[in-house]
Amino acid sequence: MKYLNKKGVLFMRMIDLIQKKRDGEILSKEEIGFIVTDYTEGRIPDYQMSAFLMAVYFRGMTEDETIHLTMAMANSGEIVDLSGIDGIKVDKHSTGGVGDKTSLALGPMVAACGVPVAKMSGRGLGHTGGTIDKLESFRGFSTEMSPAQFVKNVNEIKISIIGQSKDLAPADKKIYALRDVTATVDQISLIASSIMSKKLAAGADAIVLDVKVGNGAFMEKEDDAIALAREMVEIGNGAGRNTIAIISDMNQPLGRAVGNALEVREAIETLAGEGDKELRELCLTLGSYMLLLARKADTTEEARVKLENSIRDKSALRKLAQFIEAQGGDSSPVFDTARLPSASIIQEIKSEVSGYVCGIKTSEIGLVSLALGGGRETKESVIDLSVGVVLSKKIGDWTESGETIAVMHGNDPDKVSQAARKLLDAYSFSDLPVEKPSLIKWILTKDGIHEISR
Template identity: 50%
Template sequence: MRMVDLIHQKKLGNALSEEEIGFMIRGFTEGDIPDYQMAAFCMAVFFKGMEDREIASLTSAMARSGDLLDLSGISGKVVDKHSTGGVGDKTTLIVAPLVAAAGVPVAKMSGRGLGNTGGTIDKLQAIEGFQVELTIPQFIHQVNNIQLALAGQTGNLAPADKKMYALRDVTDTVNSIPLIASSVMSKKIASGADGIVLDVKVGSGAFMKSIGEAKRLAEQMVAIGKNLGRETVALITDMNQPLGYEIGNANEVKEAIDVLRGRNVEDLRTLSITLAAHMTVIAGRFSNTDQACEELERILDSGLAFDAFLRFVKAQGGDAGMVENPRLLPQARYHRAIIAPKAGYIQAMDTDKIGLAAMMSGAGRKKKEDSIDYAAGITLNKKLGDWVDQNEPLCVLHSNAEHVPDAEKALQEAFTVSAEAVPKTQLIYDVVTSAKR
C-alpha cells in the first residue's frame, strides 16, 4: 500500500477503505508519511469530499492515534458537550454543574483557547488556585464523588488530528466539512464519553457563516457519532452577537456564576438549559427534553447547580471565596466606554470584530504560547434590537493597558445602528439527531 495511490484514488473521488485510512493515519502519526503527502490528501478531500463511512473511519483512526480514555470506572452514562466556538460562549461553566446537579456524571476534557478569549480551562484558571491537571484515577474518582470533573486535555489525545490541523491551517484546507467534523469528533471519541451533545455556532462570530453550512456540519458529526456507536445530538445556535453580556475570562466566570445564582441572562440561561436537557435525556435521566427543561429550571432556580459548581471548584483547588464573592475575581485597571455615534436600534454586530477586540485587550491568544490576562475583556451594554441613545455606551472595554487603540477602533466599527426597529434574533435554529438524517 502506498500513500501516493491513496491520494490518487481520492483525487478521482473514489472512497477509501477502513484499512487504507488506518494505514494512512498510522503512517502519518509515526512520521513515515511526509507532511506534503498528507497536505495533498487534505486538498483532494477539500475538493472531492468523503462518504459517511469514510469519515467515520478517519475519525476512528485519528482517535486511536493516541490515548483512549477508559471511563468505564464511572458510575452512570457519561455525556460530553462540545461547542464549535463563539464569542462569550461560557455555557460549559453553567451546563456542567447543572447536569451534575441533576444526577448525571460529567467527565470533560477541555483545551485552551486560541482567538478571542481563553477556552473553558483558561476561564476556570481565572479562579485562583484552580488545578486543571488531574491524573486519570483522580479524574474518575472525582466524578464518582461529586459527579463532575473538568481537566486539561492530555498531550497524547488524538495526535494525528493535531498534526493534520497544522497542515490544514497553512494549506487553506481548514474549511472542509469532512475534515472539520472528523477533527472535532476524534477528540470527543478519544475522550471516552458514551454520548455527545454538540453546539454548532452560526453567524458573524462563528466559523460557519450560513445556516446551511452549519447544518451540513451538524449532520456530518451526528452521522459520525452514529457510525461509531455514540448517541449524538447537535444544536445549531446563533452567533450573530456574543452570548450573554460578558466577554473575557474572569468576566465570563462572573456572568456564569450570576446565572447559576438565578439571574436571568436570557440567551445564556436558555441555551444552557437546552444543552443540559439534551445531555440528561441522552443519559436517561429524563424521558424527553420538555420534562428535562422543566426540571433543570427548577434545579437552577433552587441553587443546587451553584452548589455543584462550588463543590467542583473546591475539589480542584480553586478559591471558593471567588465563587461566593465574584468581585474578588481579577479586575482590570482601566475601563473605556465605546459610545454610540447616533440614536437608534442595534441593527447588527460584527461579532468577529468584538472577539478580535477582546483578544487585543489581552483576553485571548494570537499564538498558543501567548499568556492571557484574566481581567481583560468587554462588557456589552446593548444587544441586537435594543435602542441606544446618542453618546450612550454600547459596551465597555476592560484592559490593564490604559489605551488599546486597535481594540477600541474594532469595537467602534462592530456596531450598526439603524433608525428602524429590528426583530430579536432566533437563538436555536435547529436540532439535528440521527433520526433526522
C-alpha cells in the first residue's frame, strides 16, 4: 500500500505489506523492492522482517513475486561486469552435497572446449572446504587478483576462479541470517531467490544448475527438488538468463573421495580418463549443457563428444595445470598426485558383516570428514587439507565380513578412532541384491521437465 506524506511523496508502511502477504495477496515489484532495500539499509527492524518471512513461509509467493524478490536482492549490491570477456559466459551452480568436487574437473573440461569459465567461489562451512579451499591443495594457489587480471586470465586461458565479493547480493546475506533463526529457511521461493540472486549478480549469460536430492542433500525428497529446480529455472529465464537444471542423486557421496586434497586427486583422475564413473558422467552431462548454452555445440550429443575428446587428448588435464599456474600455484600435482597434501595415518575400515550395501547415511560420511579436521565448524576453523575418507564400497556392492569398505586418512589417532565407528554406523546392509541408484534423474528446461536415467 502506498501513502503520500506531507510533501506529497509516495511512501509505504511495512505493517501494511506484512498484512497483505499474511492475507494471501500479491505484492508488486515496487513493494518487494521497498522491503528488500529498506531492510538492507536498516530502516525495517528484524521483528517486522521476521513477520513478513513467516507470512511468505505460509502463503508462498507467485512466480512474478519470486522473480521480483530475486532481482531486488541481486541489485542490492555489486553486479559483476563480465562484458570484457569474449564469448557466452555460462555459470554452473550446485546446491551442495558430500564429495561434490564437480567444478574441479568440469571447469577445465569446458574451458578446453573453448567456453569461458569465469567463476566466483567461496570457502566452505561444513564437512569439507569450498572450491577455493580444495584448490589451495596446490601450493601457492590464490584467488586474490584484480578484476582486470581475472578478465585477462579468462580471455587468455578460458578459465579463472576468484573469491566471492562481500558486496555480492548483501540483502540475501542479511535476510538469510534472519531466516536461519526464525525457522523460515525451507521455503521454496526463499531458497530459490537466495541462490539465484547471487548467480544473477555474478554476471553470467547462462546458468546450469545441479540440484541434489537425497539424504545428503538439502532437498531429501524428489518432489521438493523438482519444485526448487523449476522455481530457479523460471527465475533465471524470467531474468533473461538461459537457465537449465539437472537433478542428481545424493543418497551417497558423489564419487569415492570426501576431503579436500582427496577430492582434488579424484578430479585429476577424472581428467586423466580414470577415476569414478559417476563423477565423470555428471561432469559430461553438466558440461554438455554448458557447451550447448554457450553455442559451442548444436546438440548435447555433439557437446558430449567434444568433452570426451578433451579427456582423451589430455587437453582438459593440461588446462587444469595452466589454470593453477596462472593463479600462482604449483601445478606439478596435476601430473603427479603424490605431491598433493597427504595424511600421516591411512587406516582401512573393515565391514563387520557380509551383505549388499543397501544404504549410506551420506551426511554422516560428511561428518566423518569434519571430525577428522577436513571442514569448518566455525568460520575461524583451520582446515586440514590432507584428511578425509575414500569409499571402497557403495550402494549395490557386495561386501564380505572383514573386507575394506573405506579408507580413512587422518593425522590424529584419537580422531581417526572416533570417526571409524561413525563411518561403520553410516552403512547398512541387505542379504538380497540391491539396485544401484541412478545418478541423473531429471532435466528441467524452460520447455518443461524430462526424466532421464544415468
